[in-house]
Amino acid sequence: MVKEIEIVSEERVAVIGSGNWGTVVARIVGRNVKRYADFHPEVKMWVFEELIKGRKLTEIINQQHENVKYLPGFKIPENVVAVPDLLDATRDATSLIFVVPHQFLHDICNQLKGRTHPKAKAISLVKGFNTTDSGIQPMSQVIEDILQLPVCTLSGANIANEIAEERFSETTIGYKFREEGELFKKLLETHYFRIGIVNDVVGVELCGALKNVIAVGAGIIDGLKMGDNTKAAIIRIGVLEMKSFIQRFYKGAKDETFFQSCGLADVITSCYGGRNRRIAEAHVVTGKSFEQLEKELLNGQKLQGPLTAKELNRVLSHKGLEDEYKLFTAIYRIVYEGLPPRKIFDQIV
């Protein structure tokens, strides 16, 4: 039984993750905690430690106030402290913000098991999910199951660098307890980053996970130089498969969620501006694997689309549903089974 949400008079915040999006979020939160008396003015940011030209990334961040690897060119407020030890970063925190690539979340939660603050609550900004043969395991569920915390989700049309540049964007928080949704909205909203909240924790995050697979499809079309009509067709088919999959495997998903920033808007931005789109295009043009291109072109940043396509296919194939999700299946085959990209059209008609 997950404990009730309890908001304390001075919430202490930890950001778990410091990649491209994680660092943008830490900058926002670092500024917001100074605006409101109900947050402690220091934010701890857990950093997966690595050496940059012989110097520790945490030391660079704490001295230069810049994440030179994952968000170069943007200052981080001085009240955001980079911490290499996960338990040190989170021990006192009552508000935990999870923003790591989804493949690392399970391990991180296991390290935190039984060691979080008794009044801790969490929000997951992670886009991805795990699967078993029988179904899906959303990331919010992983956090809730292992840490026994109430968990919100945040997902939206949010290319990190554009938000770092303070260009107007929207996002969506999914909540179970409205009070918790409102708390995280206060902590994360700015005049250029507007937050809508919906009572649908899992629907919000599953849109964020599945749009990454559609973005791989859009990148394949870009690589084939098929033009905008074809790309629009792939987006349309992708949105239908996304909605059908979510409503099949998660009965609580609300129709309105698909029209929030986490739904259609994120599909659009990711199919035009995201990393998954870019690497898929490069795959078609160069013939190199996604894994190799991720290493060559992303400087440590991680793709979520190919792994999610694999997780997805595990469920679809196990349940005999590949024919109902032809686009998702074609994308999986291109990424993992060497299907020539041009064959995508034979697969989806």
Ligand SMILES: NC(=O)C1=CN([C@@H]2O[C@H](COP(=O)(O)OP(=O)(O)OC[C@H]3O[C@@H](n4cnc5c(N)ncnc54)[C@H](O)[C@@H]3O)[C@@H](O)[C@H]2O)C=CC1
């Ligand atoms: N970058 C973006 O524009 C957006 C990303 N997201 C989502 O946010 C989540 C985090 O992505 P980003 O912050 O962009 O990260 P990123 O992809 O930029 O960076 C990868 C991060 O993983 C860390 N890492 C590497 N190996 C690790 C390990 N073994 N254990 C733990 N951490 C390790 C790296 O230190 C780095 O912080 C993902 O689910 C992504 O889909 C959501 C919205 C926008």
Ligand SMILES: O=C(CO)COP(=O)(O)O
């Ligand atoms: O989630 C994102 C935009 O909302 C970022 O997508 P990519 O990981 O494809 O860059």
